[in-house]
Each structure stands twice: as C-alpha cells, then as structure tokens.
Amino acid sequence: MNAWNGVESADFRGPLDVTRAATAVLDARDLVIGWSPAAERLLGYRAQEIVGQPLKTLLPHLGTGTAGESPPVRMPGSVSRTARHRDGRLLSVATSICPLADTGGIAGTPARVLVAAELDGLRAWESQQAMLHGLATQSPVGLAIYDTELRLTWFNATYGREIGLPLREFIGKQADELYPRGEFVTEGYPRSTQAVMGQVLDTGEPVVDLHFVGQLPTDPGSEHVWSCSYYQLHDADGRVLGVCEDAFDITGRYQAQRRLNLLVDAGARLGTTLDMTVTAREIAEVAVPEFAATVTVDLVQSVLEGEEPEHGVGLPTLVRVAERSAGESGGTRTANGAHRVVHPPGSPQYRSLSSGGIVRVESTMVVPLRAGGTPLGLVTFVRGRHPSVFDSGEVELADELVTRTAVCLDNARRYTREHAAALTLQRTLLPQHVAAQSAVDLAHRYLPSDNTAGVGGDWFDVIGLSGTRVGLVVGDVVGHGLQAAATMGRMRTTVRALARLDLSPDELLSRLDDLVGQPTGERTGTPGAEAGEDVATGVTCLYAIYDPVSRHCTMARAGHLPPAVVDPEGRLSFPDLPAGPPLGLGGLPFESLEIELPVGSLLALFTDGLVEGRERDIEAGLRTLGRVLGENRRPLEELCDRAVAELLPAGTAADDSALLLVRTRELDARQVAAWELPAEPAAVGRARELATGQLRAWGLEELSYATELVVSELVTNGVRHASGPLHLRLLRDLTLLTEVSDTGHTSPHLRHAASDDEGGRGLFIVAQLVQRWGTRYTPYGKTIWTEQGFPPGYPGTPRPVG
Numbered sequence: 001m002n003a004w005n006g007v008e009s010a011d012f013r014g015p016l017d018v019t020r021a022a023t024a025v026l027d028a029r030d031l032v033i034g035w036s037p038a039a040e041r042l043l044g045y046r047a048q049e050i051v052g053q054p055l056k057t058l059l060p061h062l063g064t065g066t067a068g069e070s071p072p073v074r075m076p077g078s079v080s081r082t083a084r085h086r087d088g089r090l091l092s093v094a095t096s097i098c099p100l101a102d103t104g105g106i107a108g109t110p111a112r113v114l115v116a117a118e119l120d121g122l123r124a125w126e127s128q129q130a131m132l133h134g135l136a137t138q139s140p141v142g143l144a145i146y147d148t149e150l151r152l153t154w155f156n157a158t159y160g161r162e163i164g165l166p167l168r169e170f171i172g173k174q175a176d177e178l179y180p181r182g183e184f185v186t187e188g189y190p191r192s193t194q195a196v197m198g199q200v201l202d203t204g205e206p207v208v209d210l211h212f213v214g215q216l217p218t219d220p221g222s223e224h225v226w227s228c229s230y231y232q233l234h235d236a237d238g239r240v241l242g243v244c245e246d247a248f249d250i251t252g253r254y255q256a257q258r259r260l261n262l263l264v265d266a267g268a269r270l271g272t273t274l275d276m277t278v279t280a281r282e283i284a285e286v287a288v289p290e291f292a293a294t295v296t297v298d299l300v301q302s303v304l305e306g307e308e309p310e311h312g313v314g315l316p317t318l319v320r321v322a323e324r325s326a327g328e329s330g331g332t333r334t335a336n337g338a339h340r341v342v343h344p345p346g347s348p349q350y351r352s353l354s355s356g357g358i359v360r361v362e363s364t365m366v367v368p369l370r371a372g373g374t375p376l377g378l379v380t381f382v383r384g385r386h387p388s389v390f391d392s393g394e395v396e397l398a399d400e401l402v403t404r405t406a407v408c409l410d411n412a413r414r415y416t417r418e419h420a421a422a423l424t425l426q427r428t429l430l431p432q433h434v435a436a437q438s439a440v441d442l443a444h445r446y447l448p449s450d451n452t453a454g455v456g457g458d459w460f461d462v463i464g465l466s467g468t469r470v471g472l473v474v475g476d477v478v479g480h481g482l483q484a485a486a487t488m489g490r491m492r493t494t495v496r497a498l499a500r501l502d503l504s505p506d507e508l509l510s511r512l513d514d515l516v517g518q519p520t521g522e523r524t525g526t527p528g529a530e531a532g533e534d535v536a537t538g539v540t541c542l543y544a545i546y547d548p549v550s551r552h553c554t555m556a557r558a559g560h561l562p563p564a565v566v567d568p569e570g571r572l573s574f575p576d577l578p579a580g581p582p583l584g585l586g587g588l589p590f591e592s593l594e595i596e597l598p599v600g601s602l603l604a605l606f607t608d609g610l611v612e613g614r615e616r617d618i619e620a621g622l623r624t625l626g627r628v629l630g631e632n633r634r635p636l637e638e639l640c641d642r643a644v645a646e647l648l649p650a651g652t653a654a655d656d657s658a659l660l661l662v663r664t665r666e667l668d669a670r671q672v673a674a675w676e677l678p679a680e681p682a683a684v685g686r687a688r689e690l691a692t693g694q695l696r697a698w699g700l701e702e703l704s705y706a707t708e709l710v711v712s713e714l715v716t717n718g719v720r721h722a723s724g725p726l727h728l729r730l731l732r733d734l735t736l737l738t739e740v741s742d743t744g745h746t747s748p749h750l751r752h753a754a755s756d757d758e759g760g761r762g763l764f765i766v767a768q769l770v771q772r773w774g775t776r777y778t779p780y781g782k783t784i785w786t787e788q789g790f791p792p793g794y795p796g797t798p799r800p801v802g
Contacts, residue, residue, distance in 0.1 A: 015117035015125050016096050026097075028111040030055040042093070042116060044086030055114070058083055059095070080119055094122040142226075142247040145233065148240060150174050150197050162249065164218035175245075182214020184228075197230055197243045204240075206231035211254065212247070221388050225254040259397045262290055266401055271408030274415040276304055277338065280322035283379065283405045289326035291397070293384025297322040298341055298349070299369070299377035299409070306416030308374070315353055318343070318377060326384055349378055358395060365390045367402040371410035379405070422485040423448060429489035434462045438733050439470040439548035440603075440662040443636030445644050447657045449480070449609065457484035457539075458607045458656035459492050463499045466774055466785045468548055468667055468733045471499045474605040474660055475541035476560065487536050495543070502776030505543045505556035506592040509580060512541065513558065516584035537584030542605055546597070548667045549731070553603065554594045558583050561611075564622075564629055565595070566602040572626040599666045602632045602639075609655030610647055621647060636661045667733065674729040679719050679742070687715045687728050691738070694730050702791040703736060706769040713762040714740035714784050721746050722781065735771065736788045743781040 015021060022042035025034025031054055035047040043050075043058060050057070061082050083091045095116045135143055135156060142159035146152055151172050160167060163178070170178060175193035183191040189210055190196050200207060208229045215223055229246040266286045271279055280297035287295045298318040302308065320341045343349035352359040352366040356375065359366045363383035369376040379402050381390070390398070434442050444460060457477025465471050473495055477488045494515060498508045516536045542563065544555035555563065555575070559582030562574050578591040597603070604625070611621025628643045640661055648657060673694045677683040691711045692704050711728065718726045722744030731737040748763055767773060770786040777783075 014129075015121040016094065016115045018113070018115055021115040021117045022093075024050075024055070024058070024114045024116075025110050026055060026112050026114060027106075027108055029107055031107075032058075033108060033110060039116070042118070043083060043091070049086070060084055081116075083116065092119040093117060094119050140248070142245075142249075144245040144247070145242055146175065146197060146245065147242040148201065150194060150201070150243065152178070153242065159247070162216060164216065178217065179212075179214040181220075182212055184210050184212050186210045196228075197245070200230045200232060200243055201240070204232055211250075223251075223388065224249055225251045255393060258290065259393065262286065262397065263400060265290075266404055270404055271411065274412045276409050276412040276416065277321045279405060279408045279412055280377075281324070283401060284322045284324035287381065287401065288324045289384070291394070291401075292381035294325040294380075294382040295323070296320060296380045297369075297377065298380075300375060301340070303374075303376050303409070303413050304338075306413055306420055315350070316375065318353075349380060352378055358399065360390055360395070363388060363390075365395065365398055367398050369402055369406045369409060371406045374410070376406055376409050376413070418482050422480075422482045425482065425485040425489065429485065429492060430459055431461055435464065437462065437464060437470045438468050438665065438667065439546050440664055441636055443640045443661045445640045445657075445659045447609075447644065447648060449654060449656045457488035457491075458609060458658040459488045460605065460658045460660045461492055461496065462660070463496055465499065465545065466502060466776060466787075467737060467739060467783075468731055470546050470548075470662075472544040472546065472603070472605055472660060472662060473499075473541065474560070474607060474658055475539060476607045476609075476656075476658075477536065478538040479535070483535055487539070491536060491539055491541070495541070499543075500774075502774065504592055505545060505554055506590040508543055509541065509556050509558045509583070509590040513583050513586060513590070537582075539583045541583060544603070544605070546603070546662070546664060548665050549672055551597055551599065551664065551666055552594055553597050553664075554592050556580065556590050556592045558590060561606065561608060564602075564604040564606075564625060565597070566604075566629045566632045568598050568600040568632070570630050570632055572630060574622075597664045599664060601664045602629055603662045603664065604629055605660040605662075607656065607658045609657040610643070610659055612655075613648075614654055632663075636663060667731065671732045672729065673731075674727065677715065677726040677728060679723055679726055681719060683719060683726060684712055684715045687711045687726075687740075690728065691730060698732055700732075700736065700790070700794070703788055706788060707736070707738060709769060710738050710766050710786050710788075711740070713766050714738070714786075717748060717762065717784070718742040718744070724781075736790065737785060738770075738788070739783050739785045741778075741781060741783040745777065745782055747775055747782070748784060 020038065022039035023034070023036040024032050024039055027033050031052060032050050033052075035045070035050055039050075040046055045058075059081055079095055081093055081095050083093045085091055093116045095114055097112050097114045099112045100110050135141075137157045139156060139158055142156065142162055144152060144155040144159050151174055152170050155163075155167060155170075163170065175197065179193065182193070184193070184196060186209075189207070190199065193212070196207060196210065199205075206229065210228045210230075212226045212228050213223060214226075215221070226247045227250045228248075230243055233241045233244050235241055266283070269286055270282050272282065273279070276299060280299060284295040284297060298320050301317040301319050304319055304321065318341050319338050321338045343353070348359040348361045348364055348366040352368050353375070356368055356370065358368070365381045367379050367381070369379060379398075381398055383390075430446060434444060436442070442462060446458070446460065457479065459473075459475050459477075461471075461473040463471035463473065473492075475488075475491060475495075477484045477491065479487075491512075494512060495508070498511055503511065516539065538559075540557075540559040542555065542557040542560040544553055544563065546553045555577060557577055558580045562577040562579075565573050565575060567573075575593055575595055577593045580590040581588050606625070608618065611625055612618040613621070624646050625643060628639060628646055631639070631642075634642075640659060643659060644657075673690075675687075675690050677687055688708045688711055691707050695701060695704050695707060715726060715728065718740055722742035724743040727739075727741040729737075729739040729741070731739070763773075766786060770788050773784070773786040775782055775784050
C-alpha cells in the first residue's frame with residue numbers, strides 16, 4: 001500500500017512533483033545524464049548503471065524520430081507509459097517530460113527532465129485533487145477557514161453563494177461580523193461563533209452539529225438555520241493554522257422538526273381543562289416564543305358563555321381572553337383579564353372573521369377558530385424583532401394548532417352549556433326553602449362540585465308526615481352532568497311520593513329498589529350502559545323518620561353513610577345502622593334501626609363528598625365533622641358554616657356535598673291526648689265524648705261537630721273491621737290531627753255510594769270535612785288519620801320542647 005491510501009499520512013504534493021518523483025535528466029539525444037534516488041527506488045537501476053544509457057532502455061516503447069533525436073514532447077500533463085525494471089519486470093508508470101532551455105543540441109548538456117511515478121499513485125492523487133476541487137467548488141456544504149486570530153481567510157463556492165458577495169469583501173473579518181445577529185441555539189454551548197471557535201482553538205476538540213440561527217448579510221429579512229461543525233487545521237509539522245468551519249443549511253429540516261415538536265407539545269398542553277379561558281391561554285403559551293412573538297386569542301362572547309353563536313346578525317362580539325408576548329430579554333409577558341375588543345373594518349382580524357379564512361399581512365397572520373362550521377373566535381400571530389412573512393409551512397402549522405384548539409374550545413363550550421343546564425336543573429329540583437317543622441329545627445348546605453366531569457346528583461329533602469312526624473332524606477346519584485341531575489330529580493320525586501304513603505324506611509327503600517331495578521327497555525346514552533339498564537342503578541340513599549311524640553327515630557340506608565348523632569351532652573356516635581346495597585343492585589333486604597333521641601339531640605345527614613376528598617380520607621373527614629358537631633349548642637346555621645369551612649376550605653370539592661342538620665324537639669304533653677277504647681259499639685259514643693271534651697279544653701269548640709263525625713266514622717270502622725282494643729289520639733300542632741289505630745290491616749277505600757246503597761258514605765263524608773286524610777301501617781295494625789285547620793283567630797299552639 002502506498003502512502004496515498006493512508007488518510008492520516010496523506011501528502012498533497014503530486015506524485016510527479018520533482019521533489020518526490022523518480023527523476024532523470026536527459027540530453028538532446030535522450031541519453032540519461034542524471035538519475036535521482038527516487039528513480040533508483042522506482043526502477044532498480046543505480047546511477048552508475050543507467051547514466052549514459054538511452055532513454056529507450058527504461059522506456060522500451062518510447063517512439064523516436066530520426067536517429068539521435070527524440071520526438072517532440074507537447075503534453076499538457078502526464079502520459080501513461082510502460083517502463084522496464086532492472087530485474088526485467090514491466091511497470092505502468094506515469095511520466096511527464098519538461099524541456100529545459102535550448103542548449104543547441106550539444107551532447108551531454110541537459111535538454112529536458114523526465115519525472116515518473118507509479119500509475120496507481122497518480123490515480124490516487126488525482127482522486128484527492130478531485131476531492132479538494134469538489135470541496136472548493138461543488139460541495140453542498142459551506143466551508144470556511146479562519147486563522148488563529150479567527151479571521152476569515154478562505155471559503156468555498158457554496159459559502160460564497162450563501163453570502164452572495166465575493167471573498168475579498170469578507171477576508172480578514174471575524175465570524176461574528178459576518179452574522180452580527182446570529183447565535184447558536186444548541187444547549188450547552190456558547191451563543192457566539194467567536195466563542196465556539198475560540199473553544200476549539202484552545203482545546204483542540206472538534207464540535208459537531210451545532211445549530212446556528214441567523215440572517216444572511218444579503219437577505220437580513222429571512223432567518224436561516226445551519227448545522228455547523230468546527231475543527232482545528234494543522235500544517236505538515238502539526239502546527240495549528242486555524243479553524244475550519246463546515247456549515248450546512250438545514251432551515252427546512254429544522255423548521256419541520258420544530259413544527260413537529262410544537263405539535264407534539266400542543267398535543268400535551270392543549271385542552272387540559274374544560275375551561276375555555278385556560279385553553280385559550282394554553283395555545284398562547286405553546287406558540288410564544290417558539291412560533292410567534294405575540295399571540296392573542298379572541299373568543300365570541302356567546303361561545304364564551306356556553307351558547308351557540310348568533311347567525312345572521314353581523315359580526316359577533318369578541319372578547320380577548322388571552323394575550324402573550326415574548327420580551328426583549330427572552331422572557332414572556334402574559335396579559336390577564338378578559339375584555340371586549342372591536343376590530344375596525346379592513347383589519348386582518350375583521351377580514352378573517354368576515355371571510356372565515358386565514359389572512360396574512362406582512363408579519364401578522366390571523367387564523368379563525370371554527371368547529372363544525374361554527375365560528376368560535378380568532379387567533380392572531382405576530383412576528384417579533386425581525387419580522388418576516390409567514391411561509392406556507394408556517395400557515396399549515398398555525399392552522400393545525402388552531403384547529404386542535406378549536407376542538408378543545410368546542411368541547412369546553414359544550415361542557416359549559418351542559419354544566420349550566422345541569423346546575424339550573426339541579427337547583428330547580430332541590431328544595432329551595434325547606435318548610436319549618438314542629439318536630440325539628442333545620443339547617444342545610446349544598447355545594448356543587450368543581451369536577452370537570454360536571455354537576456353531580458347529590459340531594460337532600462325534608463318531608464312532613466302524618467302525626468307531626470318528619471321524613472329526612474339524603475342521597476347520592478352515580479355520575480355527573482345533566483343525566484345525573486335529571487336522575488336526582490326523578491329519585492327525589494319518587495322518594496317523596498313513597499314517603500307520602502307513610503311507609504317505614506326499610507319498606508320505602510325496598511320499593512325504591514324495585515323501581516330502580518326494573519329494566520327500562522331503553523338505551524340511556526350513558527357510555528358503557530347497556531340497553532335497558534337504569535341510570536339510577538348504584539344510587540345511595542338514607543331515609544329517616546323522626547316522631548316528636550315518642551322521640552323515636554327510625555332509619556334505613558341503601559349503600560349510604562350512616563348519620564352522625566350528637567346527644568345534648570355533646571357525645572358523638574354513628575348508629576350501627578345495617579348497610580343495605582345501593583339501589584338497583586338487589587339481592588339483600590333493607591333493615592330499619594329505631595333509636596330514641598333525647599330532646600335537643602343533633603342529627604347530621606350528609607353525602608360522601610363532604611367528608612372525603614382528594615387529599616383527605618373518609619375517616620379523617622368523619623373525625624373533623626364530629627369535632628365540629630361536638631359544639632352542638634351553637635346555632636345550626638353556624639354549625640353548617642363551620643362544617644363547610646373545616647371540610648371544604650376551598651369552598652368546592654371534587655364531588656357534590658350535601659349536609660342536613662336537624663335538632664330534635666318533643667311535642668308538649670298538653671298538645672297530645674290519647675285513649676284506649678274497647679272494640680265494641682259503645683266505644684263510638686265514648687270516643688265522641690272524649691274528643692269533644694278535649695276540644696273544649698283546647699278552646700276548639702268550633703271544630704267539635706266535624707270532629708265528632710270523623711271520630712264516629714273512624715271508630716265505627718275499627719269496631720266493624722278489626723279486633724282488639726282501639727286507640728284514639730288527638731294532636732294539636734299546626735293543625736288538629738285525629739288518629740284512630742286498630743289491629744286490622746285492611747285499607748279503607750273512599751268510594752261514591754249509589755243512591756240506593758245503605759252504607760259506603762262514611763269516608764266520603766270524612767273527606768269532605770277535613771283537609772287531608774290517610775292511612776299508615778305499623779307492625780301491629782294500621783292508623784287512619786285526618787287533619788283539620790284551625791278556625792280563624794285561634795291563638796295557636798305551644799312551641800314544642802327542644
């Protein structure tokens with residue numbers, strides 16, 4: 001292998017260079033009169049063997065003219081010839097003959113010089129020469145050489161074409177003078193070219209593929225990106241001559257990669273919430289400063305409110321919800337606060353809003369926000385310090401960014417609309433003003449969730465029942481949104497209807513469970529729900545009945561948390577109430593628990609959203625609630641406020657939260673009169689006498705006639721259709737209540753008797769004399785009750801104890 005095949009030992013002197021080639025000096029007769037050591041190495045002849053011999057000895061195929069004369073040599077370069085080695089071998093060599101000054105043909109006088117080298121070495125050298133020439137004239141990579149003072153000394157044709165001016169205009173200038181506003185953007189390296197090349201010059205370590213952003217001297221309005229590499233240059237003795245720069249314009253590739261990165265970043269950062277203002281700020285944060293120096297987002301006002309934009313009424317009203325700019329020092333500035341904006345006719349924004357298309361004006365581009373043909377607003381992109389027109393690739397990128405943003409905004413708009421509808425529906429279905437009850441004092445709080453899934457379905461209710469009793473309800477619907485709110489309304493209505501039947505808590509939940517568990521045969525539209533599955537499946541509910549006469553509270557629950565009970569001494573307990581399954585699941589019966597509550601006891605019914613959160617487990621929440629309720633002598637409204645402040649300090653939670661606080665009362669003994677009667681005809685007259693006497697004691701003589709008829713009919717029914725003793729009870733509360741209890745389970749029916757019927761008119765007459773009447777069942781029989789209003793001017797009743 002000759003030296004030309006070794007990259008590190010490459011010698012750029014030509015093989016026919018007289019300083020290194022095989023050299024023979026010829027006289028006018030082509031006799032060898034001079035012989036170099038290199039010639040001896042090439043052909044094997046020592047000087048004393050070849051001097052005086054004709055050239056044909058070495059080059060047997062060399063043609064000649066007349067004897068003694070060599071043919072004229074007119075060769076611009078080398079010639080391939082066959083030479084004879086001393087050992088007889090024939091070698092392919094390249095030769096070049098250089099004539100000397102005319103000596104008049106005198107023998108022995110030097111007439112020409114012949115240089116020769118192996119042909120393979122010449123071909124390798126020619127390849128290197130072609131490579132050097134290509135780097136200088138044909139290479140797509142820009143090459144520049146700087147001396148040890150980092151001044152430009154040479155650049156190739158590509159570099160020159162990019163600069164656009166001849167080399168003499170830049171010789172002696174430093175790199176930072178060529179690109180005064182350019183900088184490296186590769187992390188971990190200096191910004192300036194001088195600093196990078198100085199580092200290479202000092203350390204000797206090359207740097208590769210640094211990205212440099214700048215403007216050409218001849219085109220300061222266009223930004224280019226180059227991939228630059230730097231390495232030292234040495235002479236043959238290893239002395240440092242300077243630094244070489246390789247620069248390749250990668251503007252297109254760099255911009256494409258940056259756009260791809262921007263889209264990837266946008267995919268991760270856009271639409272993180274269902275808040276339209278946040279989404280608008282997110283696209284501004286993504287685009288500044290990577291894509292534009294300033295970005296503004298204007299949304300249609302009706303869209304921002306979750307409504308459909310108005311059509312056919314001119315250009316919509318716009319509200320600027322996001323504005324972000326890149327600062328001179330490299331930071332960013334964000335303008336907060338939404339405000340209305342008006343774009344004058346002829347402005348890019350006005351034209352874009354009118355046409356629905358992208359508008360480019362110099363360094364400004366306006367892209368409309370649209371979703372399914374619905375205009376949502378505008379996004380305006382503005383260039384920075386070195387403005388230039390957005391190219392087609394940047395227009396496509398902006399359109400893609402804005403399209404993704406529009407999808408997120410439309411989702412947020414739809415959510416806002418549904419959330420508002422669900423809130424309205426929920427507020428409509430929840431009790432706005434809980435009616436005062438004689439049995440208890442009341443206070444309540446309801447806080448909708450801040451969950452992006454939407455409004456939940458928690459509810460509470462207070463239901464007045466017969467016999468001055470009160471029904472207390474709290475429940476939680478699975479899911480969020482309009483569907484959950486509608487389901488909550490359905491459940492609340494059903495519970496109220498069943499409660500009016502005077503069902504016990506376990507019986508009410510059982511019937512409710514049967515209703516929820518019935519297949520509907522309809523597809524609900526809820527993701528994952530099969531056709532026929534009731535969306536109310538999984539609802540939890542707690543139902544309690546408090547009787548202020550007996551001070552007994554009967555309760556049952558379907559998958560719900562038990563209530564908290566605080567006695568008048570401040571002792572907290574959670575009743576060991578059997579936990580039935582959530583509604584609609586079936587399989588297990590519901591069981592009621594009856595407890596006696598001292599007067600002034602505190603009963604708290606709540607949903608899990610109050611005591612359980614993202615940063616608090618349910619046990620901790622229950623302890624906090626118990627600590628608040630322990631101060632039970634405080635007013636109920638104050639206790640509600642304190643519970644919400646302690647458990648939901650932010651004012652909202654991830655789930656809806658409901659709290660119903662009641663303080664129990666006891667009906668005063670002077671308001672109740674009760675008697676036991678035998679189930680015999682004589683008891684009817686006795687019942688009338690007892691009722692009339694009690695009414696006289698209460699000052700309600702005006703109700704005596706109607707009450708006598710009511711008592712007579714109810715006791716008579718008891719005598720006829722039941723066995724065992726009868727119980728008559730009068731209660732004076734907000735109305736006069738009359739109750740007759742017996743051991744029978746036959747339900748009386750109101751009917752219209754025919755003109756020739758002998759009976760059947762009793763309950764009809766009763767219904768005409770009272771405001772309401774009904775029947776409730778107990779484990780021991782049934783109670784028929786009626787309510788009558790007090791006569792005008794009646795002074796009222798004593799306030800219940802508690």
